[in-house]
Amino acid sequence: MLTPMYPAKVLLLGEYTILNGSKALALPYHELSGKWSTENNETEVRENSRKSLLNLAEKMNLPLLKKDLGEGLWFDSSIPQGFGLGSSGAVIAAVFDRYGKTQDDLEANKIALARLEDFFHGSSSGFDPLVSHIQKPLLIHNVHEVEVLEERPNLKGFFLVNTGKPRQTGPLVSIYQEKMKDPQFKQGCAEILAKDVNFAIDAVLKNDTTNLFHHIWHISKFQWEFFPEMIPTSVRGLWAQGLETGDFALKLCGAGGGGFLLGYSNKLDLHEMRQILNTHELRDLT
Structure with missing residues (x-):
């Protein structure tokens, strides 16, 4: 039996403005993913995974997970932590599928996933693990209305830029909330940025x-x-350079502060x- 793969996620549009009523568009990124493993390779990655999952099992009262961890289970992931691509979301989706109670109701699953991911972030919307769980694009109309897109949008022209610097989401969200005062x-966020986000989606x-391009340039x-x-x-x-030449535009991908743009x-x-961004790794999104 094949072990399911849990993809990374990309929040294409809607970072921060989703908190103020704009739409958002999130999609799975299968080039990076994670899966359950019992391979005993004695690496730091394996030990960190097991330690984190053990904490989750104890905090969320998941005795079966704790038992399986004792028998050598861990989550083997290529998704970098702290880079805005949903590394914790993939873990939570895997835990939910294996030890949770999946329902036919999308909102109920999102709430259950959010409760699990609270362990990592303190407060979670549940969207990251939901993308990894259903492995389809999500058009988020608002925090309570989510539409699953059966077809992946055409993403020609989109790419990820690796800043090479990890970050933590919590402090950045706190900065944003302070700015909102x-x-x-x-x-500006309500009347300019949110409208450009909606038009771009x-x-x-x-x-x-x-x-x-017009709207992404304005977001940038x-x-x-x-x-x-x-x-x-x-x-x-x-x-x-992108703003000045109009040849390309960069924007935050998630919280910003590092990770991927x-x-x-x-x-x-x-x-x-x-050739232009030759000092940074670029990843195609098409």
């Missing part, structure tokens, strides 16, 4: 590349001006983008 920032779903510019703490120093020059170009192919 500023009326000008709050108004609509453009992705309609395969409208011209309007898509807004984040450049209002989210400077979330943009690592190592990519600020490249980010500015999302890039988009409707002018240059991935080979050309790799």
Whole structure:
């Protein structure tokens, strides 16, 4: 029997603005994934996985998981931790499928997944593990209304940029919440950024590349001006270059502060983008 693979997730659009009522678009990224393993390779990765899962089993009262861990089970994952690609979401989806009670109701499963992922993040929406669990794109209309897309959108022109720097989500969300106390920032997020996010999602779903670049460029510019703490120093020059030339645009992919960024170009192919961004790893999303 084949062991199921649990993919990483990419939050294509909707980072932060989903907290203020915008839509979001999240999808599985199968190039990175995790699976259950009993291979006894005595690596640090294996031991860290087992230690984390044992803590989860004790905190969430999962005796069967604890028993299996005692017999050598662990979660073998290629998803880097702290890079915004849902490493904990994949683990939680795997735990839920093996030890939880899956229901036919999407919202009920999301709530159950969120409770499990709270162990890692303190507070979870449940969207990351839900993407890994169902392994289909999610169009999130709001935190309580989620639509499963049966077909993957055309992602030609999208790519991931590895900043090489891990980050923690919690402190960055705290920065955002503090910024929301500023009326000008709050108004900008609600009236400018959230609208561009919604328009960009609509453009992705309609395969409208011209309007898509227009809105992603505006998202990039807004984040450049209002989210400077979330943009690592190592990519600020490249980010500015995209804004100035209009050949490509970079935006946060999740919380920001490190991890992966999302890039988009409707002018240059991935080979050309790799020549421009030659100091960073690029990953194709198509």
